[in-house]
Amino acid sequence: MSKQTRLRKNDIVPLTITGYTAQGSGVGHYDGMAVFVPKAAEGDCLQVRILKVGKTYAYGKIESITVPSKDRVEPDCPQFTKCGGCVFRHISYAAECRAKEQRVRDAIQRIAGLDPKLVGPIAAAPFSDRYRNKAQFPLGRDAEGKFTAGFYALHSHRIVPCKDCRLQPAVFAKAVCAVGEWQRESGESIYEERTGKGVLRHLYLREAMSSGTIMVCLVINGNSVRREDRLVSLLRKQVPGLCSVILNRNSKNTNVILGKQFRLLWGTSFLVDTLCGLKFSISPQSFYQVNRDQAEVLYRIAKRFAGLTAKETLLDLYCGTGTIGLSMADQAERLIGVEVVPAAVEDARKNAERNHIKNAEFRCGDAPQIAEQFQQQGLVPDVIVLDPPRKGCGPALVHTAASMMPSRIVYVSCDPATLARDLKTFAGEGYFLRQAVPVDLFPRTAHVECVA
CATH class of the missing domain: 2.40.50.140 (Nucleic acid-binding proteins)
Known part of the structure; x- marks a missing residue:
């Protein structure tokens, strides 16, 4: 120029x-x-x-x-241009899926230097609305000083009021209304980031989609709230399927939503959901895929790529609460899961016990370090499953995984760019991409998962 x-x-x-x-x-x-x-x-x-x-x-x-583009549609959410969540409500879902598939193909070609034809058609979601099983509503006051709940505007902490997000179950709006009614009755104070004063910070909701049971977790700056019995009463009256009301204490000046202390006000301390025919317990702090139906699609593809015959040792790195590995355990001789978060490891062990899976064991530790220990101990996994965070695996773990000489490596990615980077590194270690399938777990947003 x-x-x-x-x-x-x-x-x-x-x-x-x-x-x-x-x-x-x-x-x-x-x-x-x-x-x-x-x-x-x-x-x-x-x-x-x-x-x-x-x-x-x-x-x-x-x-x-x-x-206008032929892909344009009229946005169906009044907050679309304000909220920091959806980015594709102005185009058809088919156009969105084409864009996400192309994003994966571009990354595979430009970053990994591989043939984009190795990327298969995207596994589109059957529903682009009401698929999320979790929501986190920041709480605040509107211009008139009244209670409001919603979502942060993009790149800010300004709350965009929204009681009913189209990505979430409609029942979540009832929980928002019940908490708002209780706040107005009780006069409980609302947290202000600027001063660090006030009590109510976030409303954290989860649903077990298989049963329709609901968890309500109120994040507070303190140990208790006013009229706790009335809060429970309103929630029980207005929220169908409610089975858990929990207070979470977070008094730190932080962007992290949940604190470490929980107190059960009513019901059970966890939900139970069914995924790939297995039952999983979900506590407020548990990692669990927010789109259960599409998670099942992703796990089925991963299981097919693993090619298990019930004779293999399966090493599941970044196993979280064990969902991917446990979904494959019936076709493996031995499953070893590795996760750095102690609470997730404990959940994984409980999930194995809950489902009467006897051939699974879970270790707590950093995936690259534990993998290196396994290598030094002479552990030879037949199949390795990788499900790293957005930053990917990195050269050290790629080298360690390849040095174990598994017959197959299955990589579940939430970022096409870091996946492509790691695939290029794997190629240098003698492991080459055979196929990659994008899976849309997050319709209307920019995110896309991929199994390779």
């Missing part, structure tokens, strides 16, 4: 959107410079106001739509 035509802030330029970023913004090019535009759709012809200019890219916002 010449100096004469260099973009400047507040310039309005014509732009055709040709794709999407990993965050779901539209991408177009003006005089060779990439311009990122939120809420744009591939195929849009736009007039875009430039908001920020970097050396090789710029950010803009839609000033007007000259020619």
